[in-house]
Amino acid sequence: DVKVTQSSRYLVKRTGEKVFLECVQDMDHENMFWYRQDPGLGLRLIYFSYDVKMKEKGDIPEGYSVSREKKERFSLILESASTNQTSMYLCASTRGGAYSGNTIYFGEGSWLTVV
Amino acid sequence: AQTVTQSQPEMSVQEAETVTLSCTYDTSESDYYLFWYKQPPSRQMILVIRQEAYKQQNATENRFSVNFQKAAKSFSLKISDSQLGDAAMYFCAYRSATTSGSRLTFGEGTQLTVNP
Numbered sequence: 001d002v003k004v005t006q007s008s009r010y011l012v013k014r015t016g017e018k019v020f021l022e023c024v025q026d027m028d029h030e031n032m033f034w035y036r037q038d039p040g041l042g043l044r045l046i047y048f049s050y051d052v053k054m055k056e057k058g059d060i061p062e063g064y065s066v067s068r069e070k071k072e073r074f075s076l077i078l079e080s081a082s083t084n085q086t087s088m089y090l091c092a093s094t095r096g097g098a099y100s101g102n103t104i105y106f107g108e109g110s111w112l113t114v115v
Numbered sequence: 116a117q118t119v120t121q122s123q124p125e126m127s128v129q130e131a132e133t134v135t136l137s138c139t140y141d142t143s144e145s146d147y148y149l150f151w152y153k154q155p156p157s158r159q160m161i162l163v164i165r166q167e168a169y170k171q172q173n174a175t176e177n178r179f180s181v182n183f184q185k186a187a188k189s190f191s192l193k194i195s196d197s198q199l200g201d202a203a204m205y206f207c208a209y210r211s212a213t214t215s216g217s218r219l220t221f222g223e224g225t226q227l228t229v230n231p
Contacts, residue, residue, distance in 0.1 A: 040124065040223060042121075042206060042221045042222055042223040042224045043206065043221040043224075044221075045218050045219075045220070048218055056218075058218060059116075090160070092160075092219070103162060104150075104162070106159065106160035108157070108159055109158045
């Protein structure tokens with residue numbers, strides 16, 4: 001079974017702290033994604049990566065950065081956490097290549113509260 | 116940029132009845148994939164059904180089927196013989212077939228309640 005693991009399920013951080021959310025997948029997937037989920041807004045794409053060291057901005061990249069130094073790991077970084085970044089964060093991964101209908105696998109989510 | 120719209124924030128259905136969830140999307144592309152995902156209270160996203168835009172035949176998976184209207188850019192999900200376990204948030208999603216690293220774009224979601 002493919003596994004997408006988000007290391008932290010629940011975090012509480014203070015305003016201004018630097019926050020790292022880690023995502024690891026074990027199926028050698030090329031593509032990885034970070035979304036945030038908020039009520040009434042669905043899932044909004046923050047960043048995605050289609051290869052090691054490659055990244056593209058999604059729809060709401062402001063206040064976030066990402067790192068992909070190894071193929072299996074995609075990190076989301078909040079340089080200076082703010083209360084409006086309180087949300088649930090979902091990581092996803094899928095194979096690359098020409099077949100964009102590949103199954104996309106999701107982690108279980110990381111609940112972040114910024115106080 | 117592609118957009119996906121789910122105009123029904125909440126829906127309810129009686130157990131054993133049929134319910135249809137709506138989804139519309141906007142794209143200038145001709146080749147793409149559409150998905151319905153289910154998110155139960157555990158928050159784990161589960162793929163319900165997938166439709167390839169170049170296929171005219173509507174996808175079906177057991178009690179789940181879609182009505183794909185490419186010209187109208189509409190992709191609705193029909194759940195037949197609804198069960199209590201179908202209660203969840205349902206998301207419609209779009210992905211381009213022309214770029215291998217393309218993003219997956221989601222709608223706002225529809226919260227489905229199944230009444231016993």
